[in-house]
Amino acid sequence: MIIQHPLLGPRDSSEFVYLGDASLIDRPDWQAENAAEAFYDYAYLRANPAGEHRELWFHEGGDRSWLVVTRNTVTHEISKVELARDVARAQGRSK
Amino acid sequence: MHDLVAITALGGSEPRIDTVGTVTCSEVPGVALASVAARLDQEKKAAKALTKLTGSPAPGVGRFDGAPVAAFWTGPDQWIAEAPFESHEDLAEQAKAALGDTASVSEQTDAWTRFDLGGAQVLAVLELLCPLDTRKMTYGDAARTSIHHLGCFVLCRSPEAYSLYGPRSSAGSLHHAIVTAMRSAL
Amino acid sequence: MTQGNRLSGGQIDRNTTLNFRFDNRSYTAHPGDTLASALLANNVRLIGRSFKYHRPRGVLTAGSEEPNGIVELRSGNRQEPNTRATTIEMFDGLEARSQNRWPSLKFDALAINDRFSNFLSAGFYYKTFMWPAAFWEKLYEPMIRRAAGLGSLSMQEDPDEYDKGFRHCDLLIIGAGPAGLMAALTAGRAGADVILADEDFALGGRLNSESFALNDGAASDWAAQAVAELSSLPNVRLMPRTTVIGAFDHGIYGAVERIGDHLASLPAGKSRQILWRIYAKRTLLCAGATERPIAFENNDRPGIMLASALRTYANRFAATAAQRVAIFTNNDDGHRTAADLHAKGVKIAAVIDVRADAPINHDYEVLRGAQVTDTKGRLGLNFVEVALADGSTRTLECGALGVSGGWNPNVHLTCHQRGRPVWNDDLAAFVPGADLPPGLSVAGAANGSLSTYGALRSGAKGAMKALDLTGSLPDLPAAEDAPVFQTPFWYVQGCSRAWLDQQNDVTVKDVKLSHQEGFRSVEHLKRYTTLGMATDQGKTSNMGGLAIMAELAGKSIPETGTTIFRPPYTPVPIGTFAGRMKGQEFHPTRLTPSHYWAKERGAVFVEVGNWLRAQWFPLPGETHWRESVDREVRQTRASVGVCDCTTLGKIDVQGSDAAAFLNRIYCNGFAKLAVGKTRYGLMLREDGIAMDDGTAARLAEDHFVVTTTTANAVKVYQHMEFARQCLFPDMDVQLISTTEAWAQYAVAGPNSRKLLQKIVDPEFDISNEGFPFMGCGNITVCGGLRARLFRISFSGELAFEIAVPSRYGDALMRRLMAEGKEFDVVPYGTEALGVMRIEKGHAAGNELNGTTTALNLGMGRMVSKKKDSIGSTLSEREGLNEPDALKIVGIKPVSQSDKITAGGHLMDASGPVDAAHDQGYVTSAAFSPSLDSHIGLGFLKNGGARMGETMRLVSPLTDLTIEVEIVSAHFVDPEGERLRA
Structure with a gap:
């Protein structure tokens, strides 16, 4: 597979390490009322779509960026690649 | 001035130089x-x-x-x-x-070991080593990639001269990969 | 016999004669020959025995689709089974043997199977070798394996080297026949970066096999001119002898280039084959078409071949299978073979055409509306029985029969990403469908353009479209452009022992049986009969089987389906997939800076991750590793020892939020750690399980050095980058691995300070007051070399870790040894390190095993509840905090001579020994020289409250039951006085 790195252009997937669902960015608030339940969902529950899936890849053999890759799990078509840091910030994560 | 004597990443007191055909691979500790x-x-x-x-x-x-x-x-x-x-x-x-x-x-x-690869057919060697499109690299290009499972930087200093930086502890493996690729390609 | 079946002309170099051996007989050949063409030229038709029935077999084809002519090539450790004689390029000294015969090819004892064919039909194994079950492993399987199977392995290591490589291009053209060459010319002249790959050693495809002209010259001359022009273009790379084996995601193609298979021996340093990964922006598949046979009774005798193959042998290789040849065809192409062979002086016995309106020829007889009903000839074809249109029969004498059932486009690569071919009624064949791999298009015969002009035109058009070139088509050479209609004719009615898959011995009768027994879907048919499952993957047989199944089911062929093609297109040696990654080079090896010193000292090394670490340093006279390890431990605890701990992961954490960041990463607090101090830290996974541990040293307000375990260094760095970029993107923190930059040594033992004082520059005070336990800082050594010093201890002794730039590690180690002589310094390896940490009760990888929590490790109270850290919330889950949760304990045998076994389980002193009564398990065990006893660490239910309890340690695997006592995990210096000294 080839991943279109937002900064570096097309790079072979062998340079990357796969982590999993991009929902791992949405780490719950530890002080929330339902923190225990929210962390349980966060740590264990994943959608397993046949189709578009947003997933985290680490450019281990490259610039060490974490990327959010939108990939169709049926066709392997990659429709979007973003820097995970930008995605995290856009989703309201800060410190 | 301290009195400890350095060794190169390949373990020698002098840098290693290998030539096959038109291409030379030089260990660069300096x-x-x-x-x-x-x-x-x-x-x-x-x-x-x-x-x-x-x-x-x-x-x-x-x-x-x-x-x-x-x-x-x-x-x-x-x-x-x-x-x-x-x-x-x-x-x-x-x-x-x-x-x-x-x-x-x-x-x-000392986190890295550097090998300089130079010569007319250097691209034939590089295409056995890394997935980068080195034929399209020009002076001033620098990219990190995988060479035989090692994360390495590839710097293009001229169309016939490249520097490879790999992890120092794997200098022997990287050197082996480069030299076998030179023998195979040239 | 000297090449009795050699014809005139051809593209072989008659000025050079090559010698080769087949089944220990010598023959001659010429450069340009394949093994198959050379054998035919030498009048050898019988080449092997079939898989199941051991029937005599010869070559069927002239290409990589060959099911029959497979041999064992070369000898010794280079012996290669199942190589296709049709693709083996001749070289001087070539040595090949027939396969699957005993005692000899001409007399094969197992040919008796052929007589029992009624019992050996499809599903025979499933039905026959069912019971008794115990017979399977001992009797049936070995028996079947001996009888069946094709070539044999040398059972020796492959001595050759293989490479992997990477190439990029704008346009990859697969196949260098008329379409591929024309496409390459079009793209190459336009300046595109082109790779043209073909599995053959001669580029040109069918152009090299045909007698017709392109423009005014021979087709093969036009091909040679095209190749010459392409070679002159710097933007075109020609890759002959290269098979594109698979179409993978996003324009990546796998291609196997055979560098040395056509050479008697490889030049030193050269790879035998290279597995290329080709990154293509666009790809044009010009893979051509494969002729399909017709099934009839006894159609597998040596000499019965595809008609196009006979033509290839005659025109390209100047060889014929026999001097008297018949043709059996359902289309005009078969007549072309007859005409070409006739022109070369081969006698045409007759052309048998199933069509009543077949074209007539005045040079030889054409039997219209006739069919071949049977053949004769024990080790090769002698006679053909023909049913004539008027119902009478005729026997023709001939040594070869060319069979032509029409052509199937080679759609294989179009299916590699689940694409399905579609049925074309005019061609009565499958052609590529619409769902092609992205970026790939198809041209030429592979796309159903079966005429030469059609292929040339389609290639040019395909290249223009793939590269978005505008303008008119380039000039195309004048070439035959006969319209192609193929009327299906799959098998002669009434036949039964008519072979479809010659390599796996599948007949028309087997397909009928499969249908009768309900295995009617294509996938079932394939698996029940093994049709198409041999090394040729059914390139010449799948269509026939499918057509017969369709007829039996009363459905059309497209309704019945098609089997899907998967990579690789043709077989690939395992060594090619391995490339350089074998033996010592299976993965990169990491050496510490003092590796060469350790080697000089005779160290025994152990692999830890990719690292080689000194395990122990045997001295002369020591005969058992325990002697060395015990000595290293005793000497370290008595005076001073040095251990290379460079391999621990080191991560530089900097930034104004560095402390806050570590607070999130570690479950314990780091915000208040003073500059110049080090702290032990435990990292949890988000699910509350311990991930890794190490230390973090605060070198400045905004600068920490974190250490990880050797095994987890890469993973922890990744995890920290994940936290930095994805969880806390606005923290001001920067990470970089410095593992390799520093050579680091643990200097441990009561005399460690004294030793270090000899090398640390005098301006640095490393006394207990000046540099207390858990201190850290930048220092200089040996007269000014920058270094880092940490007062941390894994052994439980007074200890330091000292780091210098890696290039000086070797020199520092030698200096420590020299300066330490007066203290009887000892280098120690990972075994002694392990013994001492067990004695001290320090957890390591065995305890942080992916199932244990901070609570289990006796560090429950370390998990801060006052801050957010990864894993802290879920570590509080009820299930992980049961009152009887496992706790780390020490384990001592009651009888001092008993040995503790890691992996053994703890049971109450009396009562049943079973899983339900399991109380815990042992994770680490060692002989402790300090206690003169075996000891262990383990996890025990409610362990903290069970000190002094006597239990049983059982290990059913090693048949061990001993009595042990539960003690504190801290066997040595439980108060920690030594490390604070």
């Missing part, structure tokens, strides 16, 4: 390295300060620039500065002095 990573919200200042060190604009994505201290891009707002070891063994300190609080600096001199 280089000092320091990583420079901009602090949060200091990215522009850090890039400017890097210019003080290298005399050239901070290199953009996938590029290197500067002499005698050069810098190559390693990641977003991150670079590695490179200079002759003889004159710049304290490169990390020099970099910290130039960059101050705009960046985090770490000595990387």
Whole structure:
């Protein structure tokens, strides 16, 4: 597979390490009322779509960026690649 | 002046040189390295300060620039500065002095081993080593990639001269990969 | 016999004669020959025995689709089974043997199977070798394996080297026949970066096999001119002898280039084959078409071949299978073979055409509306029985029969990403469908353009479209452009022992049986009969089987389906997939800076991750590793020892939020750690399980050095980058690995300070007051070399870790040894390190095993509840905090001579020994020289409250039951006085 790195252009997937669902960015608030339940969902529950899936890849053999890759799990078509840091910030994560 | 004697990454007292056909692979221990990573919200200042060190604009994505201290891009707002070891063994300190609080600096001199590959058919060797399109690289291009499962930097110094930086502890494996590729391709 | 079946002309170099051996007989050949063409030229038709029935077999084809002519090539450790004689390029000294015969090819004892074919039909194994079950492993399987199977392995290591490589291009053209060459010319002249790959050693495809002209010259001359022009273009790379084996995601193609298979021996340093990964922006598949046979009774005798193959042998290789040849065809192409062979002086016995309106020829007889009903000839074809249109029969004498059932486009690569071919009624064949791999298009015969002009035109058009070139088509050479209609004719009615898949011995009768027994879907048919499952993957047989199944089911062929093609297109040696990654080079090896010193000292090394670490340093006279390890431990605890701990992961953490960041990463607090101090830290996974541990040293307000375990260094760095970029993107923190930059040594033992004082420059005070336990700082050594010093201890002794730039590690180690002589310094390896940490009760990888929590490790109270850290919330889950949760304990045998076994389980002193009564398990065990006893660490239910309890340690695997006592995990210096000294 080839991943279109937002900064570096097309790079072979062998340079990357796969982590999993991009929902791992949405780490719950530890002080929330339902923190225990929210962390349980966060740590264990994943959608397993046949189709578009947003997933985290680490450019281990490259610039060490974490990327959010939108990939169709049926066709392997990659429709979007973003820097995970930008995605995290856009989703309201800060410190 | 301390009295400890250095060895090269391949374990010798002198750098190793191998020639096959038109291509020569030289171990280059005489280089000092320091990583420079901009602090949060200091990215522009850090890039400017890097210019003080290298005399050239901070290199953009996938590029290197500067002499005698050069810098190559390693990641977003991150670079590695490179200079002759003889004159710049304290490169990390020099970099910290130039960059101050705009960046985090770490000595990387011995984190890497460098092999320079030069010769008319160097591209035939490189295509057995890494997935980069090295035929399209021009002077000043720098990219990190995987060579035989090792994360390496590939710097294009001319169409016939490349520098490869690999992890120092795997210098033997990287050297083996390069030399077998040279024998195979040439 | 000297090449009795050699014809005139051809593209072989008659000025050079090559010698080769087949089944220990010598023959001659010429450069340009394949093994198959050379054998035919030498009048050898019988080449092997079939898989199941051991029937005599010869070559069927002239290409990589060959099912029959497979041999064992070369000898010794280079012996290669199942190589296709049709693709083996001749070289001087070539040595090949027939396969699957005993005692000899001409007399094969197992040919008796052929007589029992009624019992050996499809599904025979499933039905026959069912019971008794115990017979399977001992009797049936070995028996079947001996009888069946094709070539044999040398059972020796492959001595050759293989490479992997990477190439990029704008346009990859697969196949260098008329379409591929024309496409390459079009793209190459336009300046595109082109790779043209073909599995053959001669580029040109069918152009090299045909007698017709392109423009005014021979087709093969036009091909040679095209190749010459392409070679002159710097933007075109020609890759002959290169098979594109698979179409993978996003324009990546796998291609196997055979560098040395056509050479008697490889030049030193050269790879035998290279597995290329080709990154293509666009790809044009010009893979051509494969002729399909017709099934009839006894159609597998040596000499019965595809008609196009006979033509290739005659025109390209100047060889014929026999001097008297018949043709059996359902289309005009078969007549072309007859005409070409006739022109070369081969006698045409007759052309048998199933069509009543077949074209007539005045040079030889054409039997219209006739069919071949049977053949004769024990080791090769002698006679053909023909049913004539008027119902009478005729026997023709001939040594070869060319069979032509029409052509199937080679759609294989179009299916590699689940694409399905579609049925074309005019061609009565499958052609590529619409769902092609992205970026790939198809041209030429592979796309159904079966005429030569059609292929040339389609290639040019395909290249223009793939590269978005505008303008008119380039000039095309004048070439035959006969319209192609193929009327299906799959098998002769009434036949039964008519072979479809010659390599796996599948007949028409087997397909009928499969249908009768309900295995009617294509996938079932394939698996029940093994049709198409041999090394040729059914390139010449799948269509026939499918057509017969369709007829039996009363459905059309497209309704019945098609089997899907998967990579690789043709077989690939395992060594090619391995490339350089074998033996010592299976993964990169990491050496510490003092590796060469350790080697000089005779160290025994152990692999830890990719690292080689000194395990122990045997001295002369020591005969058992325990002697060395015990000595290293005793000497370290008595005076001073040095251990290379460079391999621990080191991560530089800097930035104004560095402390806050570590607070999130570690479950215990780091915000208040003073500059110049080091702290032990435990990292949890988000699910509350311990991930890794190490220390973090605060070198400045905004600068920490974190250490990780050797094994987890890469993973922890990744995890920290994940936290930095994805969880806390606005923290001002920067990370970089410095593992390789520093050579680091643990100097441990009561005399460690004294030793270090000899090398640390005098301006640095490393006394207990000046540099207390858990202190850290930048220092210089040996007269000014920058270094880092940490006062941390894994052994439980007074200890330091000292780091210098890696290039000086070797020199520092030698200096420590020299300066330490007066203290009787000892280098120690990972075994002694392990013994001492067990004695001290320090957890390591065995305890942080992916199932244990901070609570289990006796560090429950370390998990801060006052801050957010990864894993802290879920570590509080009820299930992880049961009152009887496992706790780390020490284990001592009651009888001092008993040995503790890691992996053994703890049971109450009396009562049943079973899983339900399991109380815990042992994770680490060692002989402790300090206690003169075996000891262990383990996890025990409610362990903290069970000190002094006597239990049973059982290990059913090693048949061990001993009595042990539960003690504190801290066997040595439980108060920690030594490390604070």
